[in-house]
Amino acid sequence: MSNGKLHFEPDRELDGVLRVSAEPDLPRPRVVVIGGLHGNEPCGLQAIDRVLEALRDGALPWRAGTAVFVRGNLAASACGCRHTPEGVDLNRQFDYAFESSLPADRWVHEHRRAHELRPLLEDADALLDLHSATRPTPPFAIATRDDRSFELACRLGLPWVVRGWEGPGLVGEQVVLSVLTRLERPAVGVECGQHDEPAAADVAYRCTLRFLRATGVLADDPSEPQLDEPARPLLLRLTEVLKKPSPSFRFARPLRGLERLERGSVVGGDRAIEVRLRRDAYVLLPNDEVAVGHDVLYLAQPESDPDSAATGPR
Ligand SMILES: [Zn+2]
Numbered sequence: 001m002s003n004g005k006l007h008f009e010p011d012r013e014l015d016g017v018l019r020v021s022a023e024p025d026l027p028r029p030r031v032v033v034i035g036g037l038h039g040n041e042p043c044g045l046q047a048i049d050r051v052l053e054a055l056r057d058g059a060l061p062w063r064a065g066t067a068v069f070v071r072g073n074l075a076a077s078a079c080g081c082r083h084t085p086e087g088v089d090l091n092r093q094f095d096y097a098f099e100s101s102l103p104a105d106r107w108v109h110e111h112r113r114a115h116e117l118r119p120l121l122e123d124a125d126a127l128l129d130l131h132s133a134t135r136p137t138p139p140f141a142i143a144t145r146d147d148r149s150f151e152l153a154c155r156l157g158l159p160w161v162v163r164g165w166e167g168p169g170l171v172g173e174q175v176v177l178s179v180l181t182r183l184e185r186p187a188v189g190v191e192c193g194q195h196d197e198p199a200a201a202d203v204a205y206r207c208t209l210r211f212l213r214a215t216g217v218l219a220d221d222p223s224e225p226q227l228d229e230p231a232r233p234l235l236l237r238l239t240e241v242l243k244k245p246s247p248s249f250r251f252a253r254p255l256r257g258l259e260r261l262e263r264g265s266v267v268g269g270d271r272a273i274e275v276r277l278r279r280d281a282y283v284l285l286p287n288d289e290v291a292v293g294h295d296v297l298y299l300a301q302p303e304s305d306p307d308s309a310a311t312g313p314r
Pocket residue numbers: 037038041130131132
């Protein structure tokens with residue numbers, strides 16, 4: 001219930017980690033906000049800076065608990081790249097498979113970072129993870145299979161919530177959200193817009209405030225009476241991922257995030273194949289400039305209409 005007497009405690013051992021609370025014993029709930037797991041996605045870091053500035057100014061009414069702000073991959077952010085040049089995608093390491101499959105002397109920067117963040121993440125009562133996309137996209141929330149994750153995602157006030165990321169062949173068990181999902185705690189992600197567009201940082205900031213209010217860390221702000229009214233977002237379920245089949249694969253035309261394509265549409269192709277939709281689908285996070293075998297897009301269906309695979313080579 002305080003302003004002006006908040007404690008701001010940088011972690012002495014973990015770079016880029018700052019805890020904020022009204023009491024020095026870091027009371028619960030402890031909620032974690034992560035930005036910059038991908039170094040070319042500055043919106044989350046900008047949102048964290050803005051929230052910290054507002055907290056220091058006493059502009060946000062505090063309620064309870066501890067907010068933990070994490071700058072995900074400082075080395076990648078410094079070079080503005082998704083991961084460090086010799087490294088790997090940090091947001092695919094949180095199944096911690098590398099801890100048993102790779103000797104520690106062969107770990108790269110992102111393995112060490114995922115490893116050192118593990119106790120902090122496993123201690124969290126809730127998590128918000130902020131991202132942006134290669135191609136333009138309306139902002140959308142990502143919910144896990146945890147029911148409270150879905151409720152939390154709806155409270156961010158975004159027009160879309162997408163579930164189903166834990167499906168076969170999808171990334172849900174490798175991303176940072178999965179650490180909390182395995183512990184049956186709520187975690188949400190937000191794709192805030194396209195990298196570097198100023199609107200993405202605004203979305204990230206708004207979502208961070210709503211997350212901190214929904215988790216009881218910030219008090220409701222009477223000057224924003226609509227803020228905590230649950231939105232009624234459109235619900236999508238991820239059904240499929242398209243992996244880049246060859247170096248020459250390209251989209252037939254530039255795609256936008258959350259674009260709805262009709263059955264029969266040609267998504268893209270290379271010299272040998274053409275990929276068409278077998279049914280209507282929404283396209284998420286399209287990016288054909290990835291390495292062979294990596295995800296070039298995800299397909300989703302309205303939640304009321306879950307069904308089988310939508311693409312296929314023709
Ligand atoms: Zn990202």
